[in-house]
Amino acid sequence: MRFMVMVRANKTSEAGEMPSEALLTAMGHYNESLVRAGVLLAAEGLHPSRDGARVRFSGERREVIDGPFAETRELIAGFWLIQVRSLDEAIEWMKRAPNPFEGIESEVEIRRVFEAEDFGTEFTPEARAQEERLRAEIASRT
Numbered sequence: 001m002r003f004m005v006m007v008r009a010n011k012t013s014e015a016g017e018m019p020s021e022a023l024l025t026a027m028g029h030y031n032e033s034l035v036r037a038g039v040l041l042a043a044e045g046l047h048p049s050r051d052g053a054r055v056r057f058s059g060e061r062r063e064v065i066d067g068p069f070a071e072t073r074e075l076i077a078g079f080w081l082i083q084v085r086s087l088d089e090a091i092e093w094m095k096r097a098p099n100p101f102e103g104i105e106s107e108v109e110i111r112r113v114f115e116a117e118d119f120g121t122e123f124t125p126e127a128r129a130q131e132e133r134l135r136a137e138i139a140s141r142t
Contacts, residue, residue, distance in 0.1 A: 002041065002083050002113035003090040007100045009049070009075035014068065016048045019102070026098040034082065039093060045078035087112065 007013075019027070034040035046052075050068035069075060078100070084090050090110050100106045116128055123131075
């Protein structure tokens, strides 16, 4: 099972403050342990929302909303993408992570990523084949 672990943004991340050398080192060691265990698929920090945009869909209409976004508690500052056997295992790994923001309370959210088999019969053999081709093309580019 794949899980996306989202680091919730806060005033510090939205201000664009960079982590300390100590935190970067601790995160590096933690990520290294995830890699050695064969768990880590990706891990990235995100720029503040002031550097981003949202696209709102309403039928055929598209509305672009430029950042920054007001509700910090709804924003993501970074993420891990991990592959483990269960939500419990994902939780155990995340409990070992360094606090993403030194000296203040922070939070990560763990959400399971949909897999092809989760979509049932609506995910036709043709759609599955297309998905597999796209994943293979992505993998060949890295």
